[in-house]
Amino acid sequence: MARPPDRTHVFRRTGPPMPKKLNFCEDWTFVAGFEPQMAGQHLDGDTVRLPHTAIELPFDYFDERSYQKPFTYQKKLQWSDSFQDKEINLVFDGVMANASVFLNGVHVAGHKDGYTPFEVRLTEAFRDGECLITVCVDGSENPDIPPFGGRIDYLTYAGIYREAWLQIADSISIKTVKIETQDTLSEAPGVFARIWLSNPAQTAVNGQLHGELISPDGEFIAASTTDIVADQIAALAFENLKNISLWDLDNPALYTLRLAMRADGSKDTFETVFGFRTAEFTPAGFLINGRKVKLIGLNRHQSFPYSGYAQGRASQERDAELLKEELGCNIVRTSHYPQSPWFLDHCDRIGLLVLEEIPGWQHIGGETWKDEAVQNVRRMIERDWNHPSIVLWGVRINESADDDAFYQRTNALARELDRTRQTGGIRKDTESSLLEDVYTFNDFVLGSFEDPRVNRPRTPLRDRKETTGLVKPVPYLVTEYNGHMYPTKIFDQEQRQIEHVTRHLEILNAAYGDDAVSGCIGWCMFDYNTHQDFGSGDRVCYHGVMTMFREMKLAGYAYASQTSPNRKVILEPVSIWARGERNIGGTLPLMVLSNCDEIRMTYSNGNSFEIFRDTVNFPHLPHPPFCLELSTEAEDALGVWGHDWPDVEFTGYLNGEPVVTRNFVANPLATELRLEPDRMTLNPDHNETRVLTKALDQVGNPLTFLNDSVSIELDGPIELIGPEKVALRGGGTGFWVRAQSGKKGNAHISVKTSRFPEKRLTLQVE
CATH class of the missing domain: 2.60.120.260 (Galactose-binding domain-like)
Incomplete structure (x- = not known):
């Protein structure tokens, strides 16, 4: 127990x-x-x-x-x-x-x-x-x-x-609840709730516990009552429930259990939220509610510029939204530790799956250290066992060596505490001991072709059998790739950006094309500060598909473009459209990331081309990139070196109709400084917001190489998180503000640079 x-x-x-x-x-x-x-x-x-x-x-x-x-x-x-x-x-x-x-x-x-x-x-x-x-x-x-x-x-x-x-x-109260759904996929599922009491005086308890199930729209479903017969624990069962909606990626239906307790003069109420769903990793892939889904995601640290870990509810929830809505992911790994309850709550609400793991990175300490790590398993699971978004417990220290005795303990405890979820153990070594239910592996083989000591062709992902060393098929999930193999800054040269995008696409394509792979979780969502032993010398790891301010790099659109256009239409050329940016000049070959059916590009000199999907190199992607290869015809259409460089318009079509356009100018000028807040209203529950600051040209594209300083001035009931002067990097930057305690009213933000007129923004603080 x-x-x-x-x-x-x-x-x-x-x-x-x-x-x-x-x-x-x-x-x-x-x-x-x-x-x-x-x-x-x-x-x-x-x-x-x-x-x-x-x-x-x-x-x-x-x-x-x-x-x-x-x-x-x-x-x-x-x-x-x-x-x-x-x-x-x-x-x-x-x-x-x-x-x-x-x-x-x-x-x-x-x-x-x-x-x-x-x-x-x-x-x-x-x-x-x-x-x-x-x-x-x-x-x-x-x-x-x-x-x-x-x-x-x-x-x-x-x-x-x-x-x-x-x-x-009161002296006796409800401490916590663990909920397990039963016969979830049947027409009459049930709920079993185990309830622990807080009873510091350790007195005998005589009382009654009443529970009610509430639907996602607030309607009463069922009730159950039991006598409290033990001093510390009670249980409630709800059976033969009807018309239950499953928690799923596109319909994250959340139910509420409301409890009321009376015992020996004490009374208490309590509620918790849960979902009806099944989740299983199998040798043939991942199943949610019996339906096979390819898992595509990114790793997330909980860090922010200037404030480190210390960001509140609004920032935590926004990261979940960026993963699901902007990047198009269906899973996130909480690398390498349990993360904010606000973040996990929001994953529940929006339908974003989670692999949560215990703290650690490669190193295994002594016996005292191991005992603490085992307790980390307990604390993580007991805190988070009601989250329907969590589908896998990571109970092995990230990328550590085999230690069977240690990991037998972590797995045994996880299975004792929660029989509803499988365990995984994040490893970097092939043919590692498999004590968990799922073989979770950080696969950095893409990039090893650059090492002359390794004689293998460019390989996006290893074969499952090569990784596990097992003849028997086992559930298999790739939990890291890319990252340190090809760190890329948002302002890096275009050819490096193309390679960065290509590496992510190649691995996504390999994962989609292999039924043995449940999915792949890339390293990582955004850049992050790090120890002196890592990063680019400035103690920043530029491993993300976003910047530290959560600005999209071009590689972020490799993920976003794989989502359905019904969710969001994506059209993003992997180019800044400058004739002299690449080695020896030109913009061909050209890659465009999009979930449209067709794309046509039209130059201001009158030439026009349809760009076709590259289904040869990316046959398994839901939406392969559109590519225009280097050819005499395409090169001549742009005009020879030394002649006029044209503007260009990209048009995306769905079902034969134009739905999106993107324009690039041959002569970009510093035209606008744009402020984009995540929210316009701050309140006690969401008292902070990110403000992206973008230097744009005359058609709204970022001025990638404009590195001006930005001064931030505030007036009203808000305060700045971080310095008052920041620098544009890759044509953009960001900052966070939060409401001052106990104050209300209009809050004004003024942003000044040497290149643009002052830009002002007004937020409402409630």
């Missing part, structure tokens, strides 16, 4: 949250450093609010040693009559990396996992008067705590970087 998890799901679910929880993010005092005597003293420092990063980052050349030390957060809590005879708990959603909590100078709790929540019971220490809460956050890379002990290719920014909550409940 699984023990109760560390964090109740009530904090991440819609509807009235019960037991009562209060936002505990405002008015923390922050001080660099920590000494034991500081825990009981009222400190003078900066007033901050959560989420908070201990060190604000520069964009690049960031020395990670600056946060690898202790920091102190402190907050006062005044006694309230509403606390009388209640259980009072403080819950932290995420603290990086080693947290120690003190109440009035006395150490009461610690947490060594930087990626999962933990709870601090205040009840015994807090009566009348004031409670001084002090949190020491040690950002050092402690070799006893995963992922530390070796070298990791990402940064672990110190701070209380997720939200904190104050929970007030």
